[in-house]
Amino acid sequence: MSLPLVILAAGSLRAALTPLLAEFSADGRRRVTVHYGPAGLLRQRIEAGEPCDLFASANTEHPQRLKTLGLASALRPFAHNRLCLTTRRTAQTETAGWLELLGNPRLILGTSTPGCDPSGDYAWRLFDQVATLLPADAGDLKQRAVQLVGGHVAPPIPAGELAAAWLIHQGLADIFIGYAHYAGRLEQDPLLRVVGIPDEYNILATYALAECSAAAVPLAEFMLSPRGQYFLRAAGFLALNP
Numbered sequence: 001m002s003l004p005l006v007i008l009a010a011g012s013l014r015a016a017l018t019p020l021l022a023e024f025s026a027d028g029r030r031r032v033t034v035h036y037g038p039a040g041l042l043r044q045r046i047e048a049g050e051p052c053d054l055f056a057s058a059n060t061e062h063p064q065r066l067k068t069l070g071l072a073s074a075l076r077p078f079a080h081n082r083l084c085l086t087t088r089r090t091a092q093t094e095t096a097g098w099l100e101l102l103g104n105p106r107l108i109l110g111t112s113t114p115g116c117d118p119s120g121d122y123a124w125r126l127f128d129q130v131a132t133l134l135p136a137d138a139g140d141l142k143q144r145a146v147q148l149v150g151g152h153v154a155p156p157i158p159a160g161e162l163a164a165a166w167l168i169h170q171g172l173a174d175i176f177i178g179y180a181h182y183a184g185r186l187e188q189d190p191l192l193r194v195v196g197i198p199d200e201y202n203i204l205a206t207y208a209l210a211e212c213s214a215a216a217v218p219l220a221e222f223m224l225s226p227r228g229q230y231f232l233r234a235a236g237f238l239a240l241n242p
Contacts, residue, residue: 004031005215008046009056010039010207011150012081012119012179016235017056023231024222030215038117038150046071046212054216056209056223058179059118063210072210078223080238081205082180083122085195086164093174098195101175102130103138110148110164110173117150122203123177129201148172165189179205181236207237 009017014036021032035042043062046052047069055072057063058081066072085101087093093101101107112120127141134141148154149163155172157163164176165186183194209220222228224240233239 002030004033005053005219006051007032007034007054007056007216007219008042008050008052009034009036010042010058010118011036012058012181013056013207016079016232016237019234020223020228020231023227024219030218032219038113040116040118041150041152053211053213054209054219055212056207057118058205058207059121060206060208061121062118063208066210066212072212073214074209074211074220076209076211076220076224077206077240078209078220079207079229079232079240081207082199082202082238083119083126083177083197083205084180084183085175085177085197086168086182086186087175087193087195088168089191089193093193096195098197099130099133101195102141103134105137105139105144107174108172109141109145110167110176111145112149112163112178113147113151113154116152118205119178120147120150122205125203126177126197126201129203133201146173148176149178162186165192168192184236 025032039057039062046055046066055063063075067075085098087101111123114120114124148167157166162182162185164178167173167176186192186194211220
């Protein structure tokens with residue numbers, strides 16, 4: 001029996017890949033072993049020699065680096081995402097808009113860790129785009145932000161918990177900037193409010209695959225097929241070609 005395909009995938013893909021990989025393997029095609037984590041840290045593990053057939057990253061930069069180093073033969077974008085804000089429902093946040101929330105220096109602003117987790121990199125790009133729109137007392141968003149997810153010393157998020165919800169409920173953040181595909185699940189919590197960011201200021205996150213072995217090609221093609229794209233859209237991701 002052939003060895004299972006080894007997949008290293010961004011943690012934000014778990015809800016989409018769980019049913020997608022189950023269907024891929026159901027018809028007798030190769031079994032799959034998947035490990036989730038922050039894409040930047042996963043890339044470092046691949047560079048250090050960890051076996052990997054397919055790397056599913058929340059950005060294009062990490063797969064491109066593997067290709068440049070000769071550790072991947074192809075790079076394929078496969079999904080898009082956006083950012084949103086999640087905040088605790090309080091008197092000062094209940095009716096505040098997204099820009100007012102970001103500009104309130106009394107609120108603890110949580111993000112993922114830039115460099116280790118692409119969500120943090122996207123948050124930093126958002127900060128650059130909106131800096132001139134904020135009031136003078138808002139401060140430097142990058143200096144205010146507390147990096148709570150995806151880093152080497154980030155607090156462990158309990159299994160089954162959404163990072164934004166858990167961090168806010170633990171009092172570690174008043175606002176968390178994360179991926180918009182989680183919005184539907186976060187909105188089920190009556191204590192939380194999800195606030196969208198207008199497209200003209202939002203960041204379009206492009207997820208990409210790095211094929212690290214020829215054995216990964218059928219799975220990559222399945223993820224890009226209409227059926228594979230169905231699972232991604234069902235989990236809240238944006239279509240690759242809307």
